[in-house]
């Protein structure tokens with residue numbers, strides 16, 4: 001079960017190592033898998049995907065401390081930087097009566113944002129993989145204040161790289177070894193109309209994010225709201241943003257990655273970062289320093305859809321094993 005095609009040879013070094021460890025994690029006991037990330041952190045920025053089902057059943061209530069999510073963004077300057085108001089309250093979709101109601105709690109502690117969710121989306125779940133949707137006690141952590149690192153770092157080949165503002169995980173732009181080895185699941189049409197699907201453990205996760213699935217009240221010509229956070233603490237906006245501080249023009253930010261081959265398999269192999277002088281072209285991580293001087297990511301139509309790398313230093317978050325998608 002450990003024998004899978006190694007990830008692409010042209011993918012930056014370290015990835016193969018990461019993939020092997022991830023596969024290893026899948027077959028390990030809960031306790032061991034939880035220990036592993038700490039052991040390998042120094043050699044790899046790996047988000048070891050452990051079987052992280054919580055045993056204590058401490059459900060968080062969906063509505064208690066949620067902000068309104070109206071995105072006005074300019075409250076009391078002396079208030080804490082905790083971004084909990086950017087997470088809209090979650091509510092159940094009538095079509096999902098067979099599943100628990102979605103839950104979400106967001107708070108800050110010790111310089112970290114902590115997001116707890118049960119992994120159930122607030123819109124109709126439409127199965128696109130054989131994996132049934134399962135409630136999972138997620139707890140995600142990332143810095144309240146993202147800081148640009150001296151160098152960018154790779155996102156994990158598999159597993160979570162950040163979260164959407166509904167508390168559900170975002171994965172990178174490639175699938176696991178099956179059905180199309182490491183192919184782009186968005187390109188391959190195996191994500192739903194909100195950019196997500198379920199993996200082996202029933203864990204619903206995104207490979208791209210859509211404003212209309214995660215936020216409300218934003219017109220298509222307005223600057224996009226924050227719809228997620230990377231584990232390095234930087235926010236992820238939808239694709240539209242202001243071109244200058246006065247917002248004289250709202251533009252669509254685009255990926256600087258170009259297709260160099262067929263991304264049905266080995267998505268990373270078949271793209272290269274080209275960039276360009278146009279200010280709407282994002283950096284290799286799919287982010288930029290915006291007109292307000294703050295670094296953030298944008299979701300793009302094309303690869304890598306959400307993150308191309310981490311511009312800051314990511315907190316290692318465990319997930320459930322991404323595993324193959326039969």
Ligand SMILES: [Zn+2]
Pocket residue numbers: 171174175185197199205207
């Ligand atoms: Zn996936």
Ligand SMILES: [Zn+2]
Pocket residue numbers: 237241242253288289290291296297298
């Ligand atoms: Zn921007």
